[in-house]
Amino acid sequence: MTAFDAAAARERSLLAEELQDAWPVLSPEERLEGLRLLTHGEAEDFLLGLPARDQAELILATNPGERRSWMRLLPPDDAADVIQEAPDDEREGLLSLLDEPTRKEVAALLAYAEDDAGGLMNPRYARLRPDMSADEAITYLRRQAQERLETIYYVYVLDAEQRLLGVVSFRELFAAPPRKTVRDIMHTDVVTAPEEMDQEALSRLFAEHDFLAIPVVDAERRVKGIVTADDILDVVQEEATEDIQKFGGMEALDAPYLEVGFWHMVRKRAGWLAILFLGEMLTATAMGYYEREIARAVVLALFVPLIISSGGNSGSQASTLVVRAMALGELRIRDWWRVIRREVAAGLALGAVLASIGFLRIVMWETVFHTYGDQFLLIALTVAASLVGVVTFGTLAGSMLPIILRRLGFDPASASAPFVATLVDVTGLLIYFTLASLILRGTLL
Amino acid sequence: MTAFDAAAARERSLLAEELQDAWPVLSPEERLEGLRLLTHGEAEDFLLGLPARDQAELILATNPGERRSWMRLLPPDDAADVIQEAPDDEREGLLSLLDEPTRKEVAALLAYAEDDAGGLMNPRYARLRPDMSADEAITYLRRQAQERLETIYYVYVLDAEQRLLGVVSFRELFAAPPRKTVRDIMHTDVVTAPEEMDQEALSRLFAEHDFLAIPVVDAERRVKGIVTADDILDVVQEEATEDIQKFGGMEALDAPYLEVGFWHMVRKRAGWLAILFLGEMLTATAMGYYEREIARAVVLALFVPLIISSGGNSGSQASTLVVRAMALGELRIRDWWRVIRREVAAGLALGAVLASIGFLRIVMWETVFHTYGDQFLLIALTVAASLVGVVTFGTLAGSMLPIILRRLGFDPASASAPFVATLVDVTGLLIYFTLASLILRGTLL
Numbered sequence: 001m002t003a004f005d006a007a008a009a010r011e012r013s014l015l016a017e018e019l020q021d022a023w024p025v026l027s028p029e030e031r032l033e034g035l036r037l038l039t040h041g042e043a044e045d046f047l048l049g050l051p052a053r054d055q056a057e058l059i060l061a062t063n064p065g066e067r068r069s070w071m072r073l074l075p076p077d078d079a080a081d082v083i084q085e086a087p088d089d090e091r092e093g094l095l096s097l098l099d100e101p102t103r104k105e106v107a108a109l110l111a112y113a114e115d116d117a118g119g120l121m122n123p124r125y126a127r128l129r130p131d132m133s134a135d136e137a138i139t140y141l142r143r144q145a146q147e148r149l150e151t152i153y154y155v156y157v158l159d160a161e162q163r164l165l166g167v168v169s170f171r172e173l174f175a176a177p178p179r180k181t182v183r184d185i186m187h188t189d190v191v192t193a194p195e196e197m198d199q200e201a202l203s204r205l206f207a208e209h210d211f212l213a214i215p216v217v218d219a220e221r222r223v224k225g226i227v228t229a230d231d232i233l234d235v236v237q238e239e240a241t242e243d244i245q246k247f248g249g250m251e252a253l254d255a256p257y258l259e260v261g262f263w264h265m266v267r268k269r270a271g272w273l274a275i276l277f278l279g280e281m282l283t284a285t286a287m288g289y290y291e292r293e294i295a296r297a298v299v300l301a302l303f304v305p306l307i308i309s310s311g312g313n314s315g316s317q318a319s320t321l322v323v324r325a326m327a328l329g330e331l332r333i334r335d336w337w338r339v340i341r342r343e344v345a346a347g348l349a350l351g352a353v354l355a356s357i358g359f360l361r362i363v364m365w366e367t368v369f370h371t372y373g374d375q376f377l378l379i380a381l382t383v384a385a386s387l388v389g390v391v392t393f394g395t396l397a398g399s400m401l402p403i404i405l406r407r408l409g410f411d412p413a414s415a416s417a418p419f420v421a422t423l424v425d426v427t428g429l430l431i432y433f434t435l436a437s438l439i440l441r442g443t444l445l
Numbered sequence: 446m447t448a449f450d451a452a453a454a455r456e457r458s459l460l461a462e463e464l465q466d467a468w469p470v471l472s473p474e475e476r477l478e479g480l481r482l483l484t485h486g487e488a489e490d491f492l493l494g495l496p497a498r499d500q501a502e503l504i505l506a507t508n509p510g511e512r513r514s515w516m517r518l519l520p521p522d523d524a525a526d527v528i529q530e531a532p533d534d535e536r537e538g539l540l541s542l543l544d545e546p547t548r549k550e551v552a553a554l555l556a557y558a559e560d561d562a563g564g565l566m567n568p569r570y571a572r573l574r575p576d577m578s579a580d581e582a583i584t585y586l587r588r589q590a591q592e593r594l595e596t597i598y599y600v601y602v603l604d605a606e607q608r609l610l611g612v613v614s615f616r617e618l619f620a621a622p623p624r625k626t627v628r629d630i631m632h633t634d635v636v637t638a639p640e641e642m643d644q645e646a647l648s649r650l651f652a653e654h655d656f657l658a659i660p661v662v663d664a665e666r667r668v669k670g671i672v673t674a675d676d677i678l679d680v681v682q683e684e685a686t687e688d689i690q691k692f693g694g695m696e697a698l699d700a701p702y703l704e705v706g707f708w709h710m711v712r713k714r715a716g717w718l719a720i721l722f723l724g725e726m727l728t729a730t731a732m733g734y735y736e737r738e739i740a741r742a743v744v745l746a747l748f749v750p751l752i753i754s755s756g757g758n759s760g761s762q763a764s765t766l767v768v769r770a771m772a773l774g775e776l777r778i779r780d781w782w783r784v785i786r787r788e789v790a791a792g793l794a795l796g797a798v799l800a801s802i803g804f805l806r807i808v809m810w811e812t813v814f815h816t817y818g819d820q821f822l823l824i825a826l827t828v829a830a831s832l833v834g835v836v837t838f839g840t841l842a843g844s845m846l847p848i849i850l851r852r853l854g855f856d857p858a859s860a861s862a863p864f865v866a867t868l869v870d871v872t873g874l875l876i877y878f879t880l881a882s883l884i885l886r887g888t889l890l
Binding site: 020206208237244248270272287302314316317319324328330 | 465469470586598620634653657673682688689692693698701702703707711717718719721723728732736740747750751753759762764770776780787803861866870
């Protein structure tokens with residue numbers, strides 16, 4: 001490589017970086033144009049690094065000749081994803097562009113749900129027979145490497161019926177004495193995933209074991225393909241995004257923020273917002289029930305936002321912790337009793353902190369501004385007692401809601417901050433006005 | 446392997462699964478006991494799959510002999526993590542258990558921040574010279590494989606000064622004609638990470654390129670080590686957990702929910718809760734400012750929770766979307782104007798939806814229960830107009846807060862649902878009572 005070549009290569013790779021940077025805000029036409037400015041090799045690398053949605057969009061925007069060569073560039077698992085992203089009437093056409101053996105592999109992959117281990121796996125993996133010597137195995141693998149294997153890092157040892165006997169890393173094979181048999185080098189305690197394992201469970205399996213690949217097996221322990229850590233990386237990001245969006249109180253978007261259509265996004269947000277609004281209407285009903293108390297002591301109304309929001313905030317903290325711990329597999333439904341004890345204790349402690357601040361605030365304001373009248377101590381007591389009650393209830397509700405949702409078969413991440421806040425707002429009002437009528441009876445009420 | 450061996454192996458691996466399952470709720474002593482029930486190989490695999498915190502805890506709980514053999518089992522990057530997790534006065538001792546070359550490698554790794562590329566990398570990687578033939582390269586790698594390399598999937602081609610010239614995948618080397626030189630097979634457009642690259646940026650690099658490993662280079666492009674996708678998987682989970690916990694309105698916990706100490710957890714929650722409470726106190730001040738209006742028209746107080754919570758909920762949705770999109774690199778600070786236009790439009794649309802529901806609700810209740818008096822239409826109008834204003838403001842505030850926080854150098858994820866809700870509550874009250882005094886002047890007020 002001459003110095004000139006090196007400079008040219010650097011310039012081109014700057015171009016690729018710029019394209020990467022501007023990608024989210026480009027139209028499909030601009031993207032195609034940008035890709036055509038890159039060298040052939042760079043354009044291929046760039047395309048391979050894109051999410052399946054963008055790959056499908058680009059491939060469908062090209063002319064038939066390019067379309068064929070791009071489809072043939074994709075490994076079978078990616079080709080299957082692209083076909084799944086394409087509109088129904090384009091799928092058959094895209095499939096027909098592949099060569100015969102790949103078409104069969106992709107058609108088999110399309111039979112799996114996109115979110116299952118079967119839908120994520122690559123059917124091309126390196127395989128060996130147990131009775132080969134290390135030397136024979138390396139020669140045999142060298143032949144397999146001519147095909148487009150995704151990785152030869154782990155090599156799977158199969159019997160005559162394609163059932164999994166063990167695994168050997170390429171490094172181990174390389175390091176072994178040449179005449180030792182594969183059977184003597186391989187590990188038999190292989191971590192496998194069943195075909196229908198959900199992608200969230202699969203990502204936990206990867207997190208537990210720190211492997212770069214896990215084989216997918218059917219009920220007879222026949223290897224159907226392998227899932228690699230880089231595919232799982234995308235899954236983990238996607239699942240976290242879904243959870244975070246649900247947790248923010250909306251349906252998960254299925255595309256990047258700037259790329260999703262405006263009305264599509266509004267619909268995803270309006271649904272939950274309207275449901276929460278209907279729930280929150282109960283606060284107007286609850287407040288209406290205490291209208292006479294409020295008329296007699298308007299001072300009570302002043303603290304309503306403060307008290308109910310404290311319940312919502314503490315509930316949001318608790319549900320965040322529990323939702324995330326469940327997503328990571330750190331908490332299971334049967335741990336509910338431990339969670340309750342822990343959260344009630346935490347709620348009482350946190351409530352006491354806020355109650356002290358609230359009590360001091362009212363006493364100080366009264367001393368300085370004389371805002372709250374003669375009964376300011378009783379009012380401060382009412383607010384402080386309500387804060388302990390509301391924060392404890394908020395913490396309890398926030399921690400139990402995700403567990404109850406999972407028990408009922410829903411996604412715990414739906415126990416969003418706004419959902420918990422709405423639940424706690426109504427209860428918070430009841431706690432506050434009940435305590436007020438107990439403490440202030442005979443004085444203000 | 447006989448059928449008996451196979452059955453015994455399955456039983457042992459069931460034991461490993463059970464241990465995995467019970468792990469979060471076991472005490473350090475129980476964990477050690479459980480580990481001792483496994484075969485040596487299983488116990489090693491199990492230990493290697495644990496997070497560094499747990500590894501450190503276990504290793505410190507064992508006797509000196511076991512401690513040495515376990516420390517020597519760890520690859521250098523994991524050994525460095527374990528030493529970083531151990532208490533200060535144990536670190537030197539753990540380091541001294543390693544063999545001489547590993548100790549040097551680990552000491553070098555300990556100089557990096559834990560969250561940087563340098564702190565995540567493994568200094569052992571496979572390397573070649575450009576002028577070797579494919580055949581020579583394979584033989585040379587076979588010798589390197591005797592050392593404990595983490596992966597030989599990618600092989601890096603270095604010049605005499607250890608500077609990176611290119612990369613070749615092992616598969617390509619294997620598939621190449623035996624006499625072709627490495628220089629002619631390698632790719633020169635290598636994606637690299639600088640030593641000090643933050644782990645979040647590094648995980649985006651992995652997401653963009655779908656690689657199983659990325660080399661870490663210094664300013665002179667000398668390769669210092671490689672980061673593999675399985676390490677990044679842990680990073681991505683950890684970053685998502687931190688973001689989600691911050692987003693729930695608390696400081697991120699640094700350990701699984703059930704394992705973190707009670708008072709430690711309460712402190713992590715009390716800080717933000719108290720700050721939010723102080724902010725929310727402004728609502729009491731704002732309400733106090735309108736005390737006369739409330740006394741004259743108590744009916745106004747009834748809708749306070751409904752209106753402010755709608756602002757909080759819509760703000761929570763908007764900030765969720767923006768925080769996540771920024772974390773994934775889909776949105777940058779300079780996109781702020783696009784976000785504003787989009788979110789104001791979304792806020793108006795969502796506000797209109799809630800306003801219609803709210804208006805209908807008041808009119809229906811009045812028709813059925815006669816709750817709101819003669820001026821119910823004006824009240825309904827006040828509530829509806831306030832909803833449009835509050836939801837639009839909430840959406841705008843929720844989407845801009847994360848962008849402003851990042852601009853000021855803070856973590857956008859601190860724009861939590863409770864933070865946004867608190868911000869919007871105070872403003873929501875001002876919007877509501879201002880509109881009320883405009884619309885109801887001369888009638889109720």
